[in-house]
Amino acid sequence: MDMHTEIRDFTVTVTKKEVVVAAQFPNQEHWLPLSNLDMCLVPPLDFSLYFCYTKPTCGDNWTFVSKVEVLKKALAKALVPYYALAGEIVPNSVGEPEILCNNRGVDFIEGFADIELQNLNLYRADETIGCKLVPKKKNGMLAVQVCRRTLALEI
Template sequence: MGTKADFTEILSKKEEVAAVFPLQEHWPPLSNLDLLLPPVDVGVFFCCKKQEAFGDSISFGSLVSVLKKAMAQALVSYYVFAGEVVPNTVGEPELVCNNRGVDFVEAYADVELQNLDLHNPDESIEGKLVPQKKHGVLWVQV
């Protein structure tokens, strides 16, 4: 059984990363399975060493910049992740590919990864590293 980790997370920056090339807005159809199953939130968080551990090779800001550029390029091919789910005229969820962008959050936490039980996140991190998604299809936290 995991133990609850006692730490605070400090949000430093939140922005949206969109595809590097503009995309035409469209509405791909959802399958019956998409309409029957409950919605699933998709999120990713990356953990990095403390800034002083990078030495002279790369700063945390440079690392984040590279991740954002790579994501903007990847969203050209995976444009669905840059869209959002909205209710249609009859109240069913509909995917709108509008290049709204992916929520990209930079945050710091005062905890060692070895002190977290990532196999049981409800007990160890209590939703701190994976906040609730408010908009869009995907969010990323570094």
């Protein structure tokens, strides 16, 4: 794709929202202080990642739904040792942000996009993709969104 390709707007339609919690919550609810570096970042540093995978072939037993289920189960297991990611940032008694490790969970969003991958302008991702493919976190520390190209039912 050319860097100067015209920007095409697209829509992501959310079909399902849920919260994935740690498979086992290892500790009692407790607080973790942020590091000095974390507290010095104004505004707080937030980053987004998105990954693209090939569509299953006809002979492949993996459907979109089955891949999403595996991803949710793996996330629940990963949150056991990294339980802080299932918490939320809240102010402590003196107003400083801290991590409340309470297994609130990770927002997990499913949807579909009305654009082909090759039509995304990745050279100007902030302008063209924005938060459409990567959701904004509401209360937690982490949010996951999975999208497919169409809403067509998989057989």
